Each structure stands twice: as C-alpha cells, then as structure tokens.
Amino acid sequence: MSQKITTNSDIKDPSLAPQGLLRIEWASREMPVLKVIRERFTREKPLKGVRVSGCLHVTTETANLALVFKEGGAELALCASNPLSTQDDVTAALVTEYGIPVYAIKGEDTDTYYKHINAALDHKPQITLDDGADLVSTIHKKRTELIDTIIGGTEETTTGVIRLKSMEKEGKLKYPIIAVNEADTKHFFDNRYGTGQSTIDGITRATNILWAGKKVVVCGYGWCGKGITMRARGLGAHIVVTEVDPIRALEAVMDGYTVMPLLEAAKIGDIFITVTGDVSVIDKAHFLLMKDGAIVANSGHFNVEINIPALEKMAQKKRPIRSSVDEYTLPDGRHIFLLAEGRLINLAAAEGHPASVMDMSFANQALCVEHMVKREKAEPRVYPVPKEIDKEIGRLKLAAMGITIDTLTDEQKRYLESWEEGT
Numbered sequence: 366m367s368q369k370i371t372t373n374s375d376i377k378d379p380s381l382a383p384q385g386l387l388r389i390e391w392a393s394r395e396m397p398v399l400k401v402i403r404e405r406f407t408r409e410k411p412l413k414g415v416r417v418s419g420c421l422h423v424t425t426e427t428a429n430l431a432l433v434f435k436e437g438g439a440e441l442a443l444c445a446s447n448p449l450s451t452q453d454d455v456t457a458a459l460v461t462e463y464g465i466p467v468y469a470i471k472g473e474d475t476d477t478y479y480k481h482i483n484a485a486l487d488h489k490p491q492i493t494l495d496d497g498a499d500l501v502s503t504i505h506k507k508r509t510e511l512i513d514t515i516i517g518g519t520e521e522t523t524t525g526v527i528r529l530k531s532m533e534k535e536g537k538l539k540y541p542i543i544a545v546n547e548a549d550t551k552h553f554f555d556n557r558y559g560t561g562q563s564t565i566d567g568i569t570r571a572t573n574i575l576w577a578g579k580k581v582v583v584c585g586y587g588w589c590g591k592g593i594t595m596r597a598r599g600l601g602a603h604i605v606v607t608e609v610d611p612i613r614a615l616e617a618v619m620d621g622y623t624v625m626p627l628l629e630a631a632k633i634g635d636i637f638i639t640v641t642g643d644v645s646v647i648d649k650a651h652f653l654l655m656k657d658g659a660i661v662a663n664s665g666h667f668n669v670e671i672n673i674p675a676l677e678k679m680a681q682k683k684r685p686i687r688s689s690v691d692e693y694t695l696p697d698g699r700h701i702f703l704l705a706e707g708r709l710i711n712l713a714a715a716e717g718h719p720a721s722v723m724d725m726s727f728a729n730q731a732l733c734v735e736h737m738v739k740r741e742k743a744e745p746r747v748y749p750v751p752k753e754i755d756k757e758i759g760r761l762k763l764a765a766m767g768i769t770i771d772t773l774t775d776e777q778k779r780y781l782e783s784w785e786e787g788t
C-alpha cells in the first residue's frame with residue numbers, strides 16, 4: 366500500500382529509509398565527479414529557486430544526482446521513468462530524510478505511472494529531466510499550459526533522443542532539450558560498460574544460469590549491444606549478433622561475432638537479449654522456432670522489443686516460475702522463459718548501471734542544467750552537450766581515478782593546426 370507522508374509524495378513504505386540511506390551512501394563512494402560538482406553547487410547555489418521535475422529511474426545513483434540539485438538550490442520533484450525500476454528504499458530515504466517529493470513505486474501499473482508523471486508536473490517545472498521522453502511527451506500532449514515557463518530539459522537515453530528528434534523534425538518540440546546521451550562521457554561508458562555489465566547482472570540474478578557455453582543472441586549492435594556481447598563473451602558464451610544496419614553488422618563480424626538474421630538465430634539461441642530501441646524485434650515467427658527452454662530478455666528502454674502479446678496468445682499456459690521469470694508453455698510443449706515482463710532487465714531484476722558510470726552520465730545532467738539556467742533561453746531544438754562540459758567530465762573522472770595523461774607540446778599543436786607539412 367502506498368502512503369502519504371509530510372513531503373508531497375507517493376511511495377511504497379517510508380520505513381525503508383534507513384536501508385535506502387546506506388545504499389545511497391555506498392553509491393556515492395563511486396561517484397567522485399558528482400561529488401566535485403555537488404561541493405561547488407553547495408557553495409555557489411547556481412540553481413537557486415529553480416523548479417526541476419525529473420522522470421528518471423529512481424535508484425541510489427539518481428538519489429545522488431537529486432542531492433546535487435538540492436544542494437544547488439533547486440526545488441526538485443521526481444517520478445519513475447519505468448514502472449519496474451524504482452528502488453523503494455531509495456524513495457523512502459529521499460522523501461523522509463531529504464524532503465524531496467517523489468512519486469514512484471516499484472511495480473506500479475500504467476495508470477499510476479502516468480498519475481505520478483502528472484504529480485511531478487504539478488510542481489510546474491522550469492527544467493525537465495527525462496529518461497525516455499515520457500515527461501516531455503506528456504507535457505506536449507496533455508500539459509501544454511506548462512510550456513511557457515519551461516527553460517529547457519535534458520534527455521538521458523538513446524530512445525528518448527530518437528523520440529525528441531522526431532518531435533523536432535515535425536516542428537512539435539516547444540522547448541529546447543540537451544541530449545545528454547550524445548555526450549562521449551555518457552554513451553561510451555554508460556551504454557557500453559553500464560548496460561553491458563548490468564544486463565548480464567539482471568539475467569544472472571533472475572535465472573542463476575551459467576553463461577559459459579551458452580549461445581547468446583544479441584539483437585542490436587549499438588553501444589549497448591557492444592557492451593553486452595563483450596561481457597557475455599568474457600563469461601564464455603558464444604555470441605550471435607543480429608542487426609539491420611550494414612555498418613554495425615560489419616563491426617560485429619570484425620569484432621569476432623557470428624552475424625545472421627534472427628530467423629536463423631532463433632533456432633540455435635539459448636538466451637535472447639534485445640537492445641534495438643525498436644518494436645516487435647522478437648516476434649511470433651521467432652518464438653515458433655526457438656528451442657525448448659529459451660530465455661528471452663530485453664534491455665532496451667521500452668517493453669515493446671519482444672512481442673509479448675503474440676507470446677501470450679500463442680501460449681497454452683503461463684506461470685511465474687521464479688522472481689522476474691515467467692514460463693510460457695506453447696501448444697507443442699516447448700517452454701519459453703520471459704524475463705521481467707520484457708522490461709529493461711538490468712533495472713527490473715538488478716540495480717541498473719553501477720554508480721561509477723552513472724557518475725559521468727549524471728555529471729552531464731547536472732552541468733547541462735546549470736548551462737541552461739545560466740544562458741538565454743534557446744530555440745526549441747535538440748542540442749548536443751557542450752563539448753567543454755563533456756571534456757571537463759572526462760578530465761574530472763581521470764583525476765578521480767588518479768590517472769594523468771600527456772599534453773601536446775607547442776610544436777605538436779602547431780603541426781596539428783598546419784596543412785603545409787606533408788611527406
């Protein structure tokens with residue numbers, strides 16, 4: 366049962382706060398870049414009085430970002446960006462210990478999910494933080510009265526950036542957004558090492574399978590697909606990649622993986638993982654070919670990559686067999702195991718990306734919001750992260766790791782700037 370407590374909120378159970386506090390502290394140890402920014406924000410208060418609504422996975426890492434905003438003077442409200450990704454002990458700590466309004470309960474249904482988005486919007490944000498663009502899309506479809514006072518927003522993920530760019534293309538986007546996902550210090554690390562490790566973690570926690578010797582079919586070879594294949598190979602799995610893009614397919618081949626159409630891979634795979642951002646990637650035709658016992662999981666943002674309605678329709682029987690695992694029995698007696706209802710497995714069955722990569726992703730969030738608040742309101746477009754911010758985060762992360770690098774000599778700088786010198 367959800368309960369109302371003093372700070373406006375809708376969370377599962379405030380008594381979980383002590384555990385949430387410890388876990389938030391634990392994550393903070395791996396977030397040194399955010400710590401540097403938090404210390405500066407505490408001194409300078411660059412977001413004083415700015416109302417911020419964030420639709421993010423409410424995890425220990427997000428809590429650390431929330432504290433940066435709070436110390437920076439912002440008035441922040443949070444809601445979940447996925448019905449299964451909320452960590453209820455974290456929401457309890459944020460509300461009861463830090464007085465941050467949070468509307469998020471793990472396992473909430475779709476109605477509650479949107480009720481929570483609307484509650485976060487009732488704070489009348491001047492800045493929006495999104496992970497998947499549900500906040501922006503709700504504002505543009507149903508809460509247009511809020512648009513005039515919004516300075517801008519940020520978007521965390523590939524899927525959200527694709528949605529926003531299509532809004533921009535159709536002339537529908539009404540305020541500027543910075544695409545955090547496009548920073549090098551975001552997608553090179555979060556999408557690759559974060560999704561790579563946490564997807565394996567989620568599938569392992571859900572199933573306790575041994576990866577060694579398994580045939581793992583990864584659908585999509587973007588940064589997330591690259592990370593997952595890299596880590597599954599490290600555990601001894603045989604990897605098959607499926608792609609629609611010829612360049613990415615070629616990359617996968619030259620990275621040493623087998624590439625084939627999913628209709629062929631469907632016959633041989635033990636574990637299938639979708640990370641494409643597209644719809645019905647694993648469809649009825651594929652389920653019909655899969656081996657008995659095939660495990661199917663999604664690590665893309667939305668639960669549309671696996672055609673679950675088709676699976677439900679085909680199945681004679683469905684039963685939960687362990688936490689985050691549903692067994693579907695097909696008419697010919699084969700079993701297919703669907704993980705976490707097709708929702709992103711790394712956050713639904715594990716704890717999402719480790720803090721060390723979220724450190725850089727969320728440093729981008731904090732610095733981009735500061736950038737938007739300080740400058741003139743921009744045209745309603747999707748903008749890249751300013752290069753200085755991206756580079757500064759790279760520098761801070763290296764420094765926190767105790768790693769120094771070389772600098773160009775004057776001669777080298779001159780050489781790079783000249784065109785006259787050749788052979």
Ligand code: ADE
Pocket residue numbers: 421422423424425426427712716717718719720723
């Ligand atoms: N997205 C992926 N992993 C995450 C995490 N740990 N916290 C917030 N958002 C995430």
